[in-house]
Amino acid sequence: AQSVTQLGSHVSVSEGALVLLRCNYSSSVPPYLFWYVQYPNQGLQLLLKYTSAATLVKGINGFEAEFKKSETSFHLTKPSAHMSDAAEYFCAVSEGSYNTDKLIFGTGTRLQVFP
Amino acid sequence: DTAVSQTPKYLVTQMGNDKSIKCEQNLGHDTMYWYKQDSKKFLKIMFSYNNKELIINETVPNRFSPKSPDKAHLNLHINSLELGDSAVYFCASSQGEATNEKLFFGSGTQLSVL
Numbered sequence: 001a002q003s004v005t006q007l008g009s010h011v012s013v014s015e016g017a018l019v020l021l022r023c024n025y026s027s028s029v030p031p032y033l034f035w036y037v038q039y040p041n042q043g044l045q046l047l048l049k050y051t052s053a054a055t056l057v058k059g060i061n062g063f064e065a066e067f068k069k070s071e072t073s074f075h076l077t078k079p080s081a082h083m084s085d086a087a088e089y090f091c092a093v094s095e096g097s098y099n100t101d102k103l104i105f106g107t108g109t110r111l112q113v114f115p
Numbered sequence: 116d117t118a119v120s121q122t123p124k125y126l127v128t129q130m131g132n133d134k135s136i137k138c139e140q141n142l143g144h145d146t147m148y149w150y151k152q153d154s155k156k157f158l159k160i161m162f163s164y165n166n167k168e169l170i171i172n173e174t175v176p177n178r179f180s181p182k183s184p185d186k187a188h189l190n191l192h193i194n195s196l197e198l199g200d201s202a203v204y205f206c207a208s209s210q211g212e213a214t215n216e217k218l219f220f221g222s223g224t225q226l227s228v229l
Contacts, residue, residue, distance in 0.1 A: 036158065038218060046157045088217050102203045102223045103152060110217065 002027045004091045006106035014114050019063075019078040021109050023091030026072065031093045033074040034103065035065055038088040047089070050074060061085070086113045118142050121206045121221040128196055129229055136191045136224045138206030145211060146170075147189035148218070149181060152203040164189050165211075201228045 007022040025031055035047040048059025055067040061084075065076045076089060091106040119140045128134050140147060148163040148171075162181045163171040169181070178194045193200060206221040 090218075102225055103158075103205075104222075105220045108217055 002031065002093050002095060002104050004093045004104060004106040006089075006091050006109050008109055009107065010110050010112065012112040012114060013081045015083055016080050019076070019081045019085065019111065021076040021089050021091075021111065023065075023074045023076065023106060024072050025074060025091075025093045027093055027095065029095055031095065033065075033067060034092040034094070035059065035063070035074075035076050036090040036092060036105075038090070038108075039084075047076070081111075081113045083113050083115065086111055119206055119208050119219050119221040121204075121224050123224060124222065125225050125227075127227045127229065130196055130198060132196050133192070133194045134196060134226075135193070136204055136206075136226075138189050138191070138221055140187055140206075140208040140219070142208055142210075142219060144208040144219070145186060146209045147183065147186070148207040148209075149189065149191050150205040150207060152205060152223070154202075158205065162189075162191075196228045198228050201226055 003026045005024045011021060013019055030052055033050040037045050037047045047063055048057045048065055050057045050067045056064060058064045063076055063078045065074050067074050088108050088110050090108045092103040094103050121138045126134060146163060146165045149161040150158040151161055152158055160171060160173055161175050164183045166186050167183045180192045181189060183189045203223045203225050205223050207218045209218050
């Protein structure tokens with residue numbers, strides 16, 4: 001069965017510091033991997049996705065994630081945190097790209113950014 | 116214990132039928148949601164209820180009708196199912212109704228309309 005594990009329910013960084021949100025997955029088939037972000041007052045948005053093309057995926061607002069098969073990881077990074085990055089981030093895995101291939105969500109990581 | 120549970124997990128049905136998806140949360144949360152996972156895996160909010168009252172109703176065909184008998188339950192009834200309704204539907208809950216409240220997701224209901 002597929003699953004994702006997000007290490008750390010809360011991450012705090014200073015403005016301008018590196019953001020690293022961890023996600024490890026388990027899948028018996030090559031996975032499709034996603035990061036969703038829940039910004040305050042904006043609801044849930046797709047940040048980026050990996051669908052077996054380039055292993056380094058760039059998303060919106062300067063975020064990127066790298067698929068590492070050997071480590072079964074898909075960590076989310078941003079070189080320099082901004083106050084507006086404060087949000088809840090969800091990693092998700094899917095077995096396929098069809099709209100009926102179900103997403104499996106992690107439990108989320110809340111990112112706090114301090115001035 | 117599962118925090119947010121949806122039933123059924125899989126639903127295969129014919130066009131034109133009426134079906135329901137049930138959702139229950141045991142977290143004591145005040146707000147519950149239905150999301151639809153579209154073809155690009157983007158989650159689109161359909162409805163949200165706070166303490167049994169409808170607070171978000173996005174542009175969704177009126178064939179979709181949510182019902183909240185109490186704050187722990189939010190069911191989704193769909194009339195006259197169409198092929199385009201095939202998708203995964205997620206229930207979620209949060210403590211409050213502010214959109215920065217953390218969401219807790221159910222495992223999804225995979226609906227296939229034939």
